[in-house]
Amino acid sequence: MRPALKQFEQVEAYVRGTLTDAEREAFDAQLADSQELQELVQFQEIAIAAVKRKALRAEILAATQTGGTGFSGMSTWIIIAFIISVVIGGSIYWIGNIGNTADNDELYLHNTPISSIDFQQEENRNEKSNETEGSTSAENSSVAEGNSVDHALELPFTENNNDLIPWIPFDKQQFKVDTEIGGTLEGKEGTLIIVPSDAFTDKHGNSISGTIDMEVVEALEWSDMLAYNLTTTNDDKALSTGGMVYMQPYKEGEKVFFNENRPVYLEIPTEEVVPEMMAWQGMTSDGNINWRSPRELVRFLTIIDLELLDFIPAGFLEEVEGELPFRGHTEISSNLVDSVYYSLTQSNTSTIEEMALQQDSAEVMGDFSTISSNKTAYKWGRAKRNKRKSKKDQVEMDTEDLKQPDDCSYCFIDPLSIKAIRTNKFQKTFIATKEFETRLQVMHQLPNGQEVLEIYLSHLDENMSVSDKLAFRLVDEEFREIFQSFIDQRATNVDAKIYQSQLSAFYNKKRKSYLKEVEKNRARYQKESTARLKELQSELSTLTKSQSTNVDDAFKSLPVTKSVGLSPPVSSVANMNTYATTWYKTGWINIDKYLHLLEKGEPTEVWVSTESTKPEMRIYQCINPLRTIVPLELSSGRGKALFPDQSQSVSSAVKQTYCLALSQSSEGLFYAEKKYNPYLTNEVALKWEKIDQNALYKRLSALSPRNNASLLKSLKEEEKRIALALKIKEKQQELKTEQERLLEIEEKENAFRSRLLNYLNQCSIPQTSTNAISPSKMRVVTPDAESNNTFFLRLGKISPVGFTALIKNANGRTVYETSNPYFNWNCSDFEESPCPSGVYTCTYSTKGKSKTVTFQIQRESALQIAPPKRQSKNDQNRR
Amino acid sequence: MTDQEIIASIREGDRNKAIRFLYKEFPKIKALIVKSGGNKSLASEIFNDSLMLFIEKVENPAFKLTSKATTYLYGINRFLLKNELRKQNKHHDLEWSDTLIISEQDLEYDYEKEEKLKLMEHVLTKISEKCQKIFELFYFKHQSMETIAHELNFTSKNSAKTQKYKCLQKAYELSMKELTNS
Known part of the structure; x- marks a missing residue:
C-alpha cells in the first residue's frame, strides 16, 4: 500500500514539470488508470505548495518581528504604561496604551512606528533573584548582568528640559552605580532598574567610568502622577498609563548620559497585561510634559542563570519536606530535593537507549515528538485513550x-530530562528564561508533559511562540487557555546562535548518563543495605554446617564395642535429645545379647522419670551385665527400663543398679541419679540437682569408672552442640531482625517514593509496578x-x-x-x-x-x- | 516604496523589504478588524495570511495590480475577515474605507484547496526537522540537491535525494492518517 520511493521521485518530476514530453505522456496514461497515483500527484502538489507557504509565513513572521535601532539621547522621563499579568507570570510589556478615544485610527496613522525598540522581557520578580533593596547596589552584581544586556530596554531619550513643575516636591531616590559592574536598583515602589556595566557616556558619546549617582523618581500611582503634574496626553489625546519613571544619572554633580549601546532595563510590577502598550518619550515644556513618538515593542527573552530558575514541579519541595526524615536527612535542602526528584525517574536504560537509537537511525524520519511518546517510557492518559x-x-x-x-506507569516529565536541561549547554537557549520556567510549570501538570517538553526542546532555534503553537495542539481543553495566552505573548527567542541538532544530541547523551548514575546509586544502595544481611546469612550457614559435622563427631565417640556392620543410631538434628536408641530396635551388638536375656521369662519393667522435665534431658540406665549405660527413650519425660526375669541368674548382677539423668541447656547443667533395685521398685523418680562439670565428673567416676570418660566426652560434645545450636538460634534471630529492619526501611522508602510519585503523577491510571499492592490486573x-x-x-x-x-x-x-x-x-x-x-x-x-x-x-x-x-x-x- | 517597487522586489525574491513596508499597515488593519468584530490575535493571523496571499498573487507573473497595493491588501484582509466571521456565524458591516471589495473569484480563492493546504501545513510540522529543512531548501529556496546534501551533511547527493523521498513518504502517510482522522 505504501508508495515506493521511486514513485515519489516520478511524481515529483511530473509535478515540477521536469519530465520530457514523452515521459509526461506516458505518465498521464498511467495516471488515468490509477486512483492511487492520482492521489499521490495531488498530495505532492499540495505538499509543495504547503512547504512554500510555510516558509513564506515564517519569513513574514520573521520580518515583522525584528527590531530596529533605538536612538539615544538624554531624556529622563519615560512613561511606561504596561501591566503585567500575574496569572501565569506573563511577561512585562511595556508600552503605553493609546487610550479610549474614538479616533484610534488616526492616532495609529500618525504614529507609525519608525523603528521598534528591543525591549527586555523580564518576568515579575520573585524572591529568588538577588536584588537589593534601597539605595545601593553597586556591589551587587545583578541577576541579568552580563547575560542579556543586548536586549535591554533602550530608553528613548529626548532633550531634557527639566522644568517640570510638580505640585509637591519630587521624592528623589538616590542610587550609586559603579560603571565597572553595573547594578540593580530597586525603587521604593518596586521599580527595578538593571544597569549594565559601561552604561553611561559624556555628552560626546564617550564612555565614562567611575561611580555614577543615579537619581530616580517613581510615579507609579495615579496620586503620584497627579501630584507631580505628570499628565498623560499625547497631543491632546489621552493615554492610559501604567506608570512613569524619572532617571537622571550624574557624575560628580554633572549630568551625564545613557550609553545607547548599553541600554538599561526597566521593570515595573503591574497587575494586568495589555499587549497594546508602547513606550513613549516625554518632553517637557513650560512646566508640563507631553508624550510622543510611541514605539511598539518586540519581545526578546532574557537569559537567566539556570540556578535561579525553578524547574521542579510546584509544591514538590513541600511534599518532600513533609516526608522527612528520609535516609538520615532531617532538614530540607535544595540538593536533597533535587536528588530525590531525579531519583524518581521511571525510565530505564533500555528505554532511553531505545529512544536514542530510534532517533539516530531514524534521525531524518522520526521527530522528537514521536520518540517522546514512546509508550514503554511514559504513558499518557491521552495516548491510552480508549x-x-x-x-x-x-x-x-x-x-x-x-x-x-x-504495564502502565506514571505520567509526568522525566526528572532526568529536567536534569539534562539544567546544564550549561542550555544556558544560552530560551530554556534559561523566566518565560520557559512558567511554561514548564504548566507542563508539569500535563499528563503528556514529556511530549510537550520535547517539542520545546526540538525547536530551540526558533521563536518560543512556534513551540507554544505546537504545544497548544497537544494539550487538553482545560489547558488551552493557558497556552493561548502563551501564544499571545508572541515570545521570540534569546539572542544567541542555537545549534539545534547539537543540543538534541547533548540532551540525549545527558539523560543516558544521568540514568546510569541513578541506576548505579540504586544498585550501590541496595548492596550496602543488604550487606549486613548477607554477612549474617553466611555466618549462619557456617554455623549450621559445623553443626552437622559436630553431630557426626558426636556419634563417633559413642561407646560402640565391636560394632560390626551396625551403624550408630541415626538421628536427625532435631531429634538430638532423643539420641538414644529405642530400647529394642537398633542396637549395638552387646545390647542384642542383653535382649536375649530379656526374652527369657518375663522381663521386669521399671519406669524412670525425673521430677520435672528439663530441656535437653536424657535419662540413662545402667546395664550391669554389659557394664554400660544406655539412654532410655523418653516419652513425656518418662523412660522404660527393662530387666531380665528375676529367675534368671543374671538378675543378681542387676539388683544393684542405678540410673541417672542429665540436662544441659541454657539453663545450665543438671544431674540426677538414683540407685535402686529393679525387683523392688518399678517407679523411679529422679531429683535434679544443679551441678558443674567437675562435680559431675566426680559423681560419674564414683558410679562407674569405666563409663565416665566416654560419657563426659559425649557430654562435652553435647555442650558444644548446644552452644552451637544456641548460636545458630541467635544468628537466626539477628538475621530475622535485620531482614525486618530492611523490610521496614524498604517499605518506608517505597511509601515515600510512591507518595511523591503520586504527587507528580498526572494520569489517573494507577501504577502497577512490582511494588504495587494489588498485583492483580x-x-x-x-x-x-x-x-x-x-x-x-x-x-x-x-x-x-x-x-x-x-x-x-x-x-x-x-x-x-x-x-x-x-x-x-x-x-x-x-x-x-x-x-x-x-x-x-x-x-x-x-x-x-x-x-x-x-x-x-x-x-x-x-x-x-x-x-x-x-x-x-x-x-x-x-x- | 511605490507599488511597482513592491511588486518588483517580491518578484525578484526580496520579499523582506516588501513585507516590512506593508507591515506598516498593520496597526490600522488591526484596528479595523477589532472594530469589525474580530480580536487582536485574529487580526495578527489574518494580516499575516493576507501578506502571504498577497505575495503568492504577486509572484504569479500573470498578475496585474489594478488598484493601489495597500488598497488591495486591505481588500484581502477584509475578505479573510468576512470568511472568518461567517464561520463564527457573526455578521458585521464591513465598511472599510480605502478598501477594495474583492470577491472569491477575484481572488481565485479556493476554499477546499485552502483547507487542504492548512492540513498539509499542519502535517508538515509533524515530520522531523531535518525533513522540513530539506523541503524548505529544495522546494522553496530552490537549492540544488548537491547544495542541500552539503549543507545538511549528507554523504552524497543521492543519499540526500533518497532521504527527501523518504520524507515525502512519511509526509504522505501522515497526511493520509490526518485525512482519515479529520
Whole structure:
C-alpha cells in the first residue's frame, strides 16, 4: 500500500514539470488508470505548495518581528504604561496604551512606528533573584548582568528640559552605580532598574567610568502622577498609563548620559497585561510634559542563570519536606530535593537507549515528538485513550476484562530530562528564561508533559511562540487557555546562535548518563543495605554446617564395642535429645545379647522419670551385665527400663543398679541419679540437682569408672552442640531482625517514593509496578463520550434474593447502590454527576456472603479525583 | 516604496523589504478588524495570511495590480475577515474605507484547496526537522540537491535525494492518517 520511493521521485518530476514530453505522456496514461497515483500527484502538489507557504509565513513572521535601532539621547522621563499579568507570570510589556478615544485610527496613522525598540522581557520578580533593596547596589552584581544586556530596554531619550513643575516636591531616590559592574536598583515602589556595566557616556558619546549617582523618581500611582503634574496626553489625546519613571544619572554633580549601546532595563510590577502598550518619550515644556513618538515593542527573552530558575514541579519541595526524615536527612535542602526528584525517574536504560537509537537511525524520519511518546517510557492518559465504542452500555455478566492498562506507569516529565536541561549547554537557549520556567510549570501538570517538553526542546532555534503553537495542539481543553495566552505573548527567542541538532544530541547523551548514575546509586544502595544481611546469612550457614559435622563427631565417640556392620543410631538434628536408641530396635551388638536375656521369662519393667522435665534431658540406665549405660527413650519425660526375669541368674548382677539423668541447656547443667533395685521398685523418680562439670565428673567416676570418660566426652560434645545450636538460634534471630529492619526501611522508602510519585503523577491510571499492592490486573471501565461501559462482571451463581451491590470510590464514599443483580451502571453517582476517573470497589453480597471487586474508571477527559494539594478542574467529556 | 517597487522586489525574491513596508499597515488593519468584530490575535493571523496571499498573487507573473497595493491588501484582509466571521456565524458591516471589495473569484480563492493546504501545513510540522529543512531548501529556496546534501551533511547527493523521498513518504502517510482522522 505504501508508495515506493521511486514513485515519489516520478511524481515529483511530473509535478515540477521536469519530465520530457514523452515521459509526461506516458505518465498521464498511467495516471488515468490509477486512483492511487492520482492521489499521490495531488498530495505532492499540495505538499509543495504547503512547504512554500510555510516558509513564506515564517519569513513574514520573521520580518515583522525584528527590531530596529533605538536612538539615544538624554531624556529622563519615560512613561511606561504596561501591566503585567500575574496569572501565569506573563511577561512585562511595556508600552503605553493609546487610550479610549474614538479616533484610534488616526492616532495609529500618525504614529507609525519608525523603528521598534528591543525591549527586555523580564518576568515579575520573585524572591529568588538577588536584588537589593534601597539605595545601593553597586556591589551587587545583578541577576541579568552580563547575560542579556543586548536586549535591554533602550530608553528613548529626548532633550531634557527639566522644568517640570510638580505640585509637591519630587521624592528623589538616590542610587550609586559603579560603571565597572553595573547594578540593580530597586525603587521604593518596586521599580527595578538593571544597569549594565559601561552604561553611561559624556555628552560626546564617550564612555565614562567611575561611580555614577543615579537619581530616580517613581510615579507609579495615579496620586503620584497627579501630584507631580505628570499628565498623560499625547497631543491632546489621552493615554492610559501604567506608570512613569524619572532617571537622571550624574557624575560628580554633572549630568551625564545613557550609553545607547548599553541600554538599561526597566521593570515595573503591574497587575494586568495589555499587549497594546508602547513606550513613549516625554518632553517637557513650560512646566508640563507631553508624550510622543510611541514605539511598539518586540519581545526578546532574557537569559537567566539556570540556578535561579525553578524547574521542579510546584509544591514538590513541600511534599518532600513533609516526608522527612528520609535516609538520615532531617532538614530540607535544595540538593536533597533535587536528588530525590531525579531519583524518581521511571525510565530505564533500555528505554532511553531505545529512544536514542530510534532517533539516530531514524534521525531524518522520526521527530522528537514521536520518540517522546514512546509508550514503554511514559504513558499518557491521552495516548491510552480508549477509542473503542462499545455497543452495550451496561455492566453485564461476563468474565472478559476488556481494557487493561498494560504495564502502565506514571505520567509526568522525566526528572532526568529536567536534569539534562539544567546544564550549561542550555544556558544560552530560551530554556534559561523566566518565560520557559512558567511554561514548564504548566507542563508539569500535563499528563503528556514529556511530549510537550520535547517539542520545546526540538525547536530551540526558533521563536518560543512556534513551540507554544505546537504545544497548544497537544494539550487538553482545560489547558488551552493557558497556552493561548502563551501564544499571545508572541515570545521570540534569546539572542544567541542555537545549534539545534547539537543540543538534541547533548540532551540525549545527558539523560543516558544521568540514568546510569541513578541506576548505579540504586544498585550501590541496595548492596550496602543488604550487606549486613548477607554477612549474617553466611555466618549462619557456617554455623549450621559445623553443626552437622559436630553431630557426626558426636556419634563417633559413642561407646560402640565391636560394632560390626551396625551403624550408630541415626538421628536427625532435631531429634538430638532423643539420641538414644529405642530400647529394642537398633542396637549395638552387646545390647542384642542383653535382649536375649530379656526374652527369657518375663522381663521386669521399671519406669524412670525425673521430677520435672528439663530441656535437653536424657535419662540413662545402667546395664550391669554389659557394664554400660544406655539412654532410655523418653516419652513425656518418662523412660522404660527393662530387666531380665528375676529367675534368671543374671538378675543378681542387676539388683544393684542405678540410673541417672542429665540436662544441659541454657539453663545450665543438671544431674540426677538414683540407685535402686529393679525387683523392688518399678517407679523411679529422679531429683535434679544443679551441678558443674567437675562435680559431675566426680559423681560419674564414683558410679562407674569405666563409663565416665566416654560419657563426659559425649557430654562435652553435647555442650558444644548446644552452644552451637544456641548460636545458630541467635544468628537466626539477628538475621530475622535485620531482614525486618530492611523490610521496614524498604517499605518506608517505597511509601515515600510512591507518595511523591503520586504527587507528580498526572494520569489517573494507577501504577502497577512490582511494588504495587494489588498485583492483580485491575479491570477498567471506560465510559467514553456515549457513556458506554466496557466492564463486565461475572458474579457467578448468585441468588437474586437479598442481593445488594455497593459501589464505592477510593475515599470509601458510596457512589452507587442497587439491589438488582443485573444492574447497569452508567458511572454516575446518586446526583447523576459522572464519577471521575479513579479506582472504585464494587461490593456485592447475597445471603450473607459478599465479595468485593476492585476496578477502575478511566475517562477520556480530565475528570479526576482531586488529590489534596492540586487544583483540578472537573471537565466535561470531550467532543 | 511605490507599488511597482513592491511588486518588483517580491518578484525578484526580496520579499523582506516588501513585507516590512506593508507591515506598516498593520496597526490600522488591526484596528479595523477589532472594530469589525474580530480580536487582536485574529487580526495578527489574518494580516499575516493576507501578506502571504498577497505575495503568492504577486509572484504569479500573470498578475496585474489594478488598484493601489495597500488598497488591495486591505481588500484581502477584509475578505479573510468576512470568511472568518461567517464561520463564527457573526455578521458585521464591513465598511472599510480605502478598501477594495474583492470577491472569491477575484481572488481565485479556493476554499477546499485552502483547507487542504492548512492540513498539509499542519502535517508538515509533524515530520522531523531535518525533513522540513530539506523541503524548505529544495522546494522553496530552490537549492540544488548537491547544495542541500552539503549543507545538511549528507554523504552524497543521492543519499540526500533518497532521504527527501523518504520524507515525502512519511509526509504522505501522515497526511493520509490526518485525512482519515479529520
